[in-house]
Amino acid sequence: MARTFQTEFDQFWRQTCGKVRAYMFCASNSASDADDLAQECYLRAFRNWDRFDERGSRQAWLFAIARNTQTDWFRKRGRDARVLERSLVERASEASPPELDDAEALWRAIGRLTAEHREIVHLRFGADLSYDEIARTLNVPVGTVRSRLHRALKAIREQMEEVRNET
């Protein structure tokens, strides 16, 4: 019984660890913080493994834990959602050096998005979740996910155009 659980969890970890870590990295912009967050997330998942409702998606359940882990972690470090948002905006608003490459400019553009839009971008492009999985994770309809993502991408495009016009 214990061995089965261990194998099952190990397999689940292998399938999802890259996604979880990428999602954590998107939020923290730090490799070490992302590792800490991912570790904490899996620890919580391990403890609550039996509390998962089998009718839902295990991955969506994991990312719901990942979201909560992020929130708690930043709060514990004295960086609540607002502070985090402000720091991300400040970081993104820093004067762009002329040699800034396209990827870095885009990364900063993502940092300037609202928390809601940024999160959906992180879940879609960082964690590589489908619309359906994002909807389950955030507990919103799929249509909401689509519209939020569309608005987020539009905002990114507009900001990139601004950067291009400035340079």
Place this chain on the structure above:
Amino acid sequence: MKRETIERLAMDRALGELNEDAATLFETYLAEHAEARQWAEPMTQTCIRTRQAIAQKTQPSSAQLAPPKPFRVDWSALARWAAVIAVAAILGAAIGRRSAPSPTPEPETVIVRTVPRQAGAEGWRRVLGETEEGFWQTKAVAMLQSQPREVQRSTESGPSLWDRYRQFRKERSREKVY
């Protein structure tokens, strides 16, 4: 179709969220409508570049993640280590037994007999012959040289350098006296 609809469909297609039939229909529509193509293209590009930018940031680090090895008792490794420790213990005991001193060391007595020189008597006679007590002195020296001495050799600790020097001085003075 409206611009927003075109953009959303372009986004869905770029993210692989459109099914095959819907994607084919959308492609056909874009092929027929140049304006729709112009609206769709920037959204497609934004999706591709966003994915690339995030992957560039996150993938190298996530690739470093190695899957954890579940803790399992490796009995064969344990047995190997146990064998190595046992061999080392046996070797250590054997070496220790060979190099240890005997348990009850007994001081041995060695009799050292000073052999008179070949030309001892004549030599002494030649040296001391001219003195007044030539005969007696020669006899005393000869007796002294042929007298066996007992030297006790102890395994505990040998005479110190100072003791050996004192003994040497004593013998020298004795020789001078005779």
